[in-house]
Amino acid sequence: AQSVTQPDIHITVSEGASLELRCNYSYGATPYLFWYVQSPGQGLQLLLKYFSGDTLVQGIKGFEAEFKRSQSSFNLRKPSVHWSDAAEYFCAVGLDSGAGSYQLTFGKGTKLSVIP
Amino acid sequence: KAGVTQTPRYLIKTRGQQVTLSCSPISGHRSVSWYQQTPGQGLQFLFEYFSETQRNKGNFPGRFSGRQFSNSRSEMNVSTLELGDSALYLCASSPRRGGETQYFGPGTRLLVL
Numbered sequence: 001a002q003s004v005t006q007p008d009i010h011i012t013v014s015e016g017a018s019l020e021l022r023c024n025y026s027y028g029a030t031p032y033l034f035w036y037v038q039s040p041g042q043g044l045q046l047l048l049k050y051f052s053g054d055t056l057v058q059g060i061k062g063f064e065a066e067f068k069r070s071q072s073s074f075n076l077r078k079p080s081v082h083w084s085d086a087a088e089y090f091c092a093v094g095l096d097s098g099a100g101s102y103q104l105t106f107g108k109g110t111k112l113s114v115i116p
Numbered sequence: 117k118a119g120v121t122q123t124p125r126y127l128i129k130t131r132g133q134q135v136t137l138s139c140s141p142i143s144g145h146r147s148v149s150w151y152q153q154t155p156g157q158g159l160q161f162l163f164e165y166f167s168e169t170q171r172n173k174g175n176f177p178g179r180f181s182g183r184q185f186s187n188s189r190s191e192m193n194v195s196t197l198e199l200g201d202s203a204l205y206l207c208a209s210s211p212r213r214g215g216e217t218q219y220f221g222p223g224t225r226l227l228v229l
Contacts, residue, residue: 032216043120043206044220051216090159094216102216103149103172104208106159 002027004093006107013081014115021076021110023091032094033074034104035065039087047089050074061085086114117143120209120221128227134195137224141188141209147171148190149218150182153204162205165190166212194226202228 005024013019025031032051036044048059055067065076074091091107121140129135141148150162161174165184182192188209194201204225208218 034217036220041225043122043222044208046217046219049217092159102210102218103161103164103174104151104159104218105161108158 002093002095002105004091004105004107006089006091006110008110009108010111010113012113012115015083016080019076019078019081019085019112021089021091021112023074023076023107025072025074025091025093027072027093027095030067030069032102033065033067034092034094035059035063035074035076036090036092037061037087038090038109044090047076081112081114083114083116086112088112120207120219122205122207122221122224124224125222126225126227128229129197130229131197131199133197134193135197135226136191136193137205137207137226139190139192139207139209139221141190141207142219145209145211145219146188147210147212148184148188149208149210150190150192151206151208152176153206153223154200154202159206162192197228199228202226 003026034049035047047063048057050057050067058064063078088109088111090109092104123138147166149164153159164172168184179195184190204223206223207221210218
């Protein structure tokens, strides 16, 4: 069965430190890949997406992600974390469920805490 | 452009009741999808609507239903509420059927007592 795995449930970093959030997927082909961020009590905000082409994609708020086909991974990175980055981050895969209908399958999320 | 809007933002119901949640997509977007978010199960796909037709449905019981209107606004209904239906219900819109990028609303927080 297809799945999306975010191995880290909770990560704590110091402000100014670098960040990498891991995401692995299990699908037969290369799906569409997304990272979303959710602040407490809020909806999901799209950070970045990968459809094809350059495997390093830039997103909003200084985030980037790298697609590695050989590892079935799509890890999210930020060189210097700000306190406002504290939130929950979700990796998602866009799956064609047939007849042109898409649905997103999400990982369980990684909660990021930032120490001032 | 205004984003996806959902009403109401918060709702408290009791077991056995039914509830209707509303979603207005981004102007020009024709596809609306619904997701349920709970601490235990995470984010799960409920269904997708396009051109007033349900195109895809997740693994949820028949108590969960929805519809889409000609202006692309969508509603979802949950009948005979159970305690386990307490969740954040998120609506997402995309420009077209099978639109790869989905934009989410703020959600409706449903509490079932």
